[in-house]
Amino acid sequence: MPSDVFFADARETYGKNLFNKTAKLLKKLNLRDMVNAGDTVAIKVHWGEKGNTGYISPQVARLVVDAVRDLGGKPFITDTNTLYRGTRRIAPDNIMTAIENGFAPSVVHAPVIVADGLYGHDFVEVPVKGKHFKSVKIAGGIHYAKAMIVISHAKGHLATGMGGALKNISMGCASPAGKQNMHSDVKPSVDAEKCIACGSCMKVCPAAAISRRKDKKAQIDKTRCIGCAECVVVCPGAIEVEWESEASLLQEKMAEYARGALAGKENKCAFLNFATNITPDCDCVDWTDAPFVADAGVLASRDPVAVDQASADLINQSPWTPYPHKLKTPDAADKFVALHNVDWQPHVAAAEAMGCGSRRYNLVKIR
Numbered sequence: 001m002p003s004d005v006f007f008a009d010a011r012e013t014y015g016k017n018l019f020n021k022t023a024k025l026l027k028k029l030n031l032r033d034m035v036n037a038g039d040t041v042a043i044k045v046h047w048g049e050k051g052n053t054g055y056i057s058p059q060v061a062r063l064v065v066d067a068v069r070d071l072g073g074k075p076f077i078t079d080t081n082t083l084y085r086g087t088r089r090i091a092p093d094n095i096m097t098a099i100e101n102g103f104a105p106s107v108v109h110a111p112v113i114v115a116d117g118l119y120g121h122d123f124v125e126v127p128v129k130g131k132h133f134k135s136v137k138i139a140g141g142i143h144y145a146k147a148m149i150v151i152s153h154a155k156g157h158l159a160t161g162m163g164g165a166l167k168n169i170s171m172g173c174a175s176p177a178g179k180q181n182m183h184s185d186v187k188p189s190v191d192a193e194k195c196i197a198c199g200s201c202m203k204v205c206p207a208a209a210i211s212r213r214k215d216k217k218a219q220i221d222k223t224r225c226i227g228c229a230e231c232v233v234v235c236p237g238a239i240e241v242e243w244e245s246e247a248s249l250l251q252e253k254m255a256e257y258a259r260g261a262l263a264g265k266e267n268k269c270a271f272l273n274f275a276t277n278i279t280p281d282c283d284c285v286d287w288t289d290a291p292f293v294a295d296a297g298v299l300a301s302r303d304p305v306a307v308d309q310a311s312a313d314l315i316n317q318s319p320w321t322p323y324p325h326k327l328k329t330p331d332a333a334d335k336f337v338a339l340h341n342v343d344w345q346p347h348v349a350a351a352e353a354m355g356c357g358s359r360r361y362n363l364v365k366i367r
């Protein structure tokens, strides 16, 4: 059965700014039906790496917090620790990054909590019936919350083609060990012809898997590599992953984690996708490149599969921006595939197969 996806386009005018529109979308989600008085409600955001400005703003999170509080719920803003080095690897750094990016309790009207604890060890093994996993490692602060509202930035992603709600509840709700489980098949390699020996990859590798050859160029020890893909992000063009085979495995695993994140919250989750400032990369990077397509708008649904499918469809219908983004496969009809040469559809299809939702949707436009 198709799921309802409510959609407000990106145009704004008097009385119809982003916040007015988001408030209308929240009403459409009928939160009253999923939040009971006294419920702890995880507002799952991505508060961005330090240096990134593409993440969805804390003012949007506050709107959701206030809506939950009006229903008697106990909201908290949350995200998890990362697998790679950076400003969100352990909770003290992660919280400071959140605050510096604007997610302070005084701004969002709620506590800001790292859901998997100080070092990422606070997780729950949630049973799933997956092809890859029998259980998945979901951050305790998210698993034990009674309900969850997920705020996602719909944009491109190096490993999954597109990142939206499913990325946010799979990789985003997993502890670092869970993230590593998902990435275990991702093993990049260095094209020595293209390597300029800049050393950037060695500085970011959390597993000390990259060393210099005699000619100073980089080489990767695949037995040490944990597949975090951090080196791929910083390399100016010499490190590649065989995404054609490895991306679909990663995406299947993500779908199993998404199922685990939703476990115990049947009919207690809602999803807001912002298909605005649609950047090529995710908000985990410490920069925000210019968007590759024009803003589409904001989508809301109780179904994470439907909201991602609809977001991808709308983004594909949006015109390219004039920025000269390097397209890996410029002839591809799908804009995400053109950009990264990675098909996003496997993770959405796998999430549907895992029972997370439906790819069929009714797009209900709101004014």
Ligand code: SF4
Pocket: 186, 188, 204, 205, 206, 207, 208, 209, 210, 220, 224, 225, 226, 227, 228, 229, 230, 231, 232
């Ligand atoms: S070599 Fe492996 S562990 Fe090191 S940064 Fe690259 S993907 Fe991550």
Ligand code: SF4
Pocket: 190, 194, 195, 196, 197, 198, 199, 200, 201, 202, 217, 218, 234, 235, 236, 237, 238, 239
């Ligand atoms: S980041 Fe890329 S170009 Fe620089 S040393 Fe590593 S592999 Fe070579």
